[in-house]
Amino acid sequence: MLQKLLSGIWVMLVCAHSLLALPESDITPFMRSNIDLATSILRNTHLSKPERSGKIFAIFDSVFDYTLMAKLSIGAKQWESLSSEKQHEFTKLFEMRLKNSYMEKLDLYTDEKIVIKNLEKIKDTRIHLTTHLMKNGEVYEIIYKFYKTANAGEWMIYDVDILGVSIIQTYRTQFAEILAKEPFDQLLARLKEPEPADTKKAPQ
Amino acid sequence: MRLLFLTCFFSLSLLWAANPTPQQASEDVETEFADKTSEALFDPLEGYNRFMTDVNDHFYEYLLRPTAQGYAYLVPESARKGLSNAFENLFFPIRFVNNLLQFKWLNAFEESERFVLNSTMGILGFRDVAAEELHIYAHDEDFGQTLGAYGVGSGFHIVLPIIGPSNARDLVGLAGDYWLNPLTYIEARDANMVDNTAESLGVTAFYMINRTSLHVNEYDSLKKDAIELYPFLRDIYESRRNKLISE
Numbered sequence: 001m002l003q004k005l006l007s008g009i010w011v012m013l014v015c016a017h018s019l020l021a022l023p024e025s026d027i028t029p030f031m032r033s034n035i036d037l038a039t040s041i042l043r044n045t046h047l048s049k050p051e052r053s054g055k056i057f058a059i060f061d062s063v064f065d066y067t068l069m070a071k072l073s074i075g076a077k078q079w080e081s082l083s084s085e086k087q088h089e090f091t092k093l094f095e096m097r098l099k100n101s102y103m104e105k106l107d108l109y110t111d112e113k114i115v116i117k118n119l120e121k122i123k124d125t126r127i128h129l130t131t132h133l134m135k136n137g138e139v140y141e142i143i144y145k146f147y148k149t150a151n152a153g154e155w156m157i158y159d160v161d162i163l164g165v166s167i168i169q170t171y172r173t174q175f176a177e178i179l180a181k182e183p184f185d186q187l188l189a190r191l192k193e194p195e196p197a198d199t200k201k202a203p204q
Numbered sequence: 205m206r207l208l209f210l211t212c213f214f215s216l217s218l219l220w221a222a223n224p225t226p227q228q229a230s231e232d233v234e235t236e237f238a239d240k241t242s243e244a245l246f247d248p249l250e251g252y253n254r255f256m257t258d259v260n261d262h263f264y265e266y267l268l269r270p271t272a273q274g275y276a277y278l279v280p281e282s283a284r285k286g287l288s289n290a291f292e293n294l295f296f297p298i299r300f301v302n303n304l305l306q307f308k309w310l311n312a313f314e315e316s317e318r319f320v321l322n323s324t325m326g327i328l329g330f331r332d333v334a335a336e337e338l339h340i341y342a343h344d345e346d347f348g349q350t351l352g353a354y355g356v357g358s359g360f361h362i363v364l365p366i367i368g369p370s371n372a373r374d375l376v377g378l379a380g381d382y383w384l385n386p387l388t389y390i391e392a393r394d395a396n397m398v399d400n401t402a403e404s405l406g407v408t409a410f411y412m413i414n415r416t417s418l419h420v421n422e423y424d425s426l427k428k429d430a431i432e433l434y435p436f437l438r439d440i441y442e443s444r445r446n447k448l449i450s451e
Contacts, residue, residue, distance in 0.1 A: 068233065072234060107425070108422060163447060164447020168237060174430070
């Protein structure tokens with residue numbers, strides 16, 4: 001009886017572990033196998049664009065901390081001042097924006113090769129995974145930035161650096177500029193615009 | 205039954221415990237990001253910069269892109285790529301001198317190798333044989349980067365007509381590179397293909413149209429990511445330059 005119970009717990013433990021946690025030692029193998037998988041999905045011309053991106057998001061959603069990314073993009077101070085509904089709405093809109101932007105980039109994708117260059121532990125709670133995207137003999141550096149969640153042993157992505165440009169920083173700068181002049185609801189409205197083509201007509 | 209319940213309970217509590225709590229962890233992540241608004245940043249030309257960003261954007265949307273697209277329709281990509289290679293080959297003095305100024309001896313040597321190989325076997329640089337066959341790649345350096353490597357700060361941000369985002373340091377850099385740019389020296393001489401200044405300006409314009417024709421999709425896709433174009437481009441430009449200088 002006890003043995004059964006113990007083995008049951010053990011099985012569940014293993015399951016729970018593999019469902020959520022991305023321990024440090026698994027970051028490189030996880031990213032390598034999934035980047036390879038994503039590459040093969042991208043090359044699969046039988047799938048439509050939404051199908052391809054859907055499959056790719058399903059792979060990477062578990063390691064991207066969209067809530068933290070949203071929070072960093074508007075800054076903790078602004079974040080705290082929002083009701084939890086607004087926080088949730090903003091996070092969803094921000095996540096959608098990141099994903100739409102990614103889908104746009106799929107059109108540019110031809111036959112690039114992505115290789116993992118190195119994994120560097122910046123400090124106890126930060127890991128930078130450097131990847132190189134090769135296109136026409138040129139190398140584009142993309143760095144995935146992981147942080148250790150409050151729960152020991154688990155790592156999630158909070159930012160991506162492309163050619164030295166931090167995605168979160170670009171949003172943070174823009175949101176701060178917008179919020180300096182407009183109320184938060186206006187920002188939400190602008191995030192809802194399907195095509196942000198009106199940038200040049202933005203109110204000063 | 206009770207056994208099942210217990211195991212479920214245990215695993216659920218584990219799940220709960222393993223759930224990330226960003227509120228706690230994000231506190232120090234926040235410090236990695238700067239507050240780079242116009243107020244926090246030294247941006248004395250903000251008003252002008254926003255205006256020029258607008259002008260450049262219109263120039264791109266209504267003149268440069270349509271021209272580049274029409275040109276791309278007429279000229280096959282391989283030819284445009286070849287022309288782009290030939291132009292880059294001509295800019296060899298800029299890269300060579302700035303690699304030397306940054307004490308990057310090997311890079312300067314490789315640049316010379318590239319110039320010799322591509323100018324001859326690559327037929328005036330139309331084919332980048334050095335990269336294709338020998339995997340010797342270009343080492344892009346300019347005088348702005350050299351100044352940055354010497355420790356010169358970026359200074360205020362400035363958006364230049366047509367050229368786009370720049371800053372005080374890179375403005376000096378552009379002036380320095382001007383003297384190393386062979387296109388500067390195209391002038392009316394009997395042996396030259398072009399006869400006057402207007403035609404030499406035409407060469408520069410052609411270089412620009414050719415280059416744009418190869419990158420229209422990239423730029424459009426990038427622009428779609430912008431919510432506020434000016435701070436967006438400013439941030440990208442400054443971060444990218446810092447990265448290039450650190451390399």
